[in-house]
Amino acid sequence: MNDFAGSFNVLLITSGGTDRLIRNRQRCPTFLSTTAFASASSVVCSLLNTLNYTTVFAGLDSQATTTYFQYVFSQVTAKLLDCGVTFAATTAPFSDNSSVRKVLKDFDLKSRVFLFFGQPPGLRNFLMVASEMAMTNGDHVYLAVCQLSNAEFGHFTWQLHNKDDEKVKRAYRSVLLLSLLDETLYGSPSIRSLSQEWADIYRSMYNSTVLTTDLPIPGMTGTHAATEMGGIAVMEALARQESLPEGDNGRMLADLIRNRTYLNLQVGGTFKMGSFGIVLHAVQLGSFGGENGLLEVNKTTRPTENDFFISLMILIAGSHCRRS
Structure with missing residues (x-):
């Protein structure tokens, strides 16, 4: 067109x-x-390069009910090699514990940075299994891409008033949430x-x-x-x-x-x-914030046309997660 x-x-x-x-x-x-979403592949590549993450593992939840995550997964994995990031990728049902264990074992062998593409329920179960396998103690980081935080797409939170809330709360300390939409x-x-x-x-x-x-x-x-x-x-x-x-x-x-x-x-x-005819987006990086049950925004960065993440190294440099 x-x-x-x-x-x-x-x-x-x-x-x-x-x-x-x-x-x-x-x-x-x-x-x-004037599309609402920043380019997922450009943002993720810029973030990984800024944090000096050179090897990642990408996982798509096959049970996600929206096609957005499948689209973003394909866009990001198609560009990772071009931006100097080696990766492995898989698709699996993240509500199935045996499938998650298999994915986590493969992930642990190949990287310490997991790119998660799916909805909050899938991430919750994924983190619970990861916790049982001692993979939420600081040696691994889980970067989840968020579409919208609403009733339809779900909210990334540990607090569902379930008996396993505290377990998920501890596991969420290993999560970074990347939002490609400036909801303000x-x-x-x-x-x-x-x-x-x-x-x-x-x-x-x-x-x-x-x-x-x-x-x-x-x-x-x-x-x-x-x-x-x-x-x-x-x-x-x-x-x-x-x-x-x-x-x-x-x-x-x-x-x-x-x-x-x-x-x-x-x-x-x-x-x-911008000069290329694209609205410049503010992208947000959030992490576990405390007792309110939600991930809190640590940094909002309005990108230039060539570089989305200029100052995030200051934010993440003190992370206890080991870099790959």
């Missing part, structure tokens, strides 16, 4: 995803993106208010009292931001020229949107559009 849009000089702003071709301005001169930007009060307004309109128009699912706030935010940015570009172009040249003017509009900061969009927050 991006090639098609570029060939016909049509502005294309995606809000649900992007790809590496967006950086090729000659091939895709009209392609921009892609879930602002203004967009949540707008979401409720749209839900009310849907109920009145279709005589429906219950929505089958919650509205996807991050996707709504990205779509709304894209519409606003496009509208601003058109208004600015008209103000300069009074009338636009014939055609779709995609290149001109894309150039007006790139490499600028939007402070007052209706969706709220500050959107920074």
Whole structure:
């Protein structure tokens, strides 16, 4: 689609995803993106390089109920070798203790850094088995990638008011949680208010009292931001020229949107559009925080276009986890 849009000089702003071709301005001169999620492969590679982790073990929970983790798993493992990281990878049902033991034994032989791709229940059981195998005592680190912290995707926490909570609590001290979504930007009060307004309109128009699912706030935010940015570009172009040249003017509009900061969009927050046409994301790294049952954010870093993790070494350097 991006090639098609570029060939016909049509502005294309995606809000649900992007790809590496967006950086090729000659091939895709009209392609921009307001997608909510930072590039998983770029972020993970930058983090591993910053922490000097050169060998990792990647595991995908085959029982995860969303396709997001499978997608991110494939994206990350496809790029690890390119960023100088040797890896082993596996897919297994992480609710099955015998499968988890097999994975952990293989992991212990090959690395000390485990990249976990799956939902909170899978990680909880994985950590319980790891604890039984004495693999949560500081010699291993488990880096889990988080999609959204909500009822649908779950919350990474040890506190479920179960009898094994204390065991999981101790094991969680070996976990780092990487969030690729800036929920303060892609879930602002203004967009949540707008979401409720749209839900009310849907109920009145279709005589429906219950929505089958919650509205996807991050996707709504990205779509709304894209519409606003496009509208601003058109208004600015008209103000300069009074009338636009014939055609779709995609290149001109894309150039007006790139490499600028939007402070007052209706969706709220500050959107920074980079020179490659990608919104720059704040990524968060969290670890076990204390008695509240949730992982707490230790560091929020707004990335440049070339380096996501500039100062995290200061945060992690004192970790008791042995590096590979």
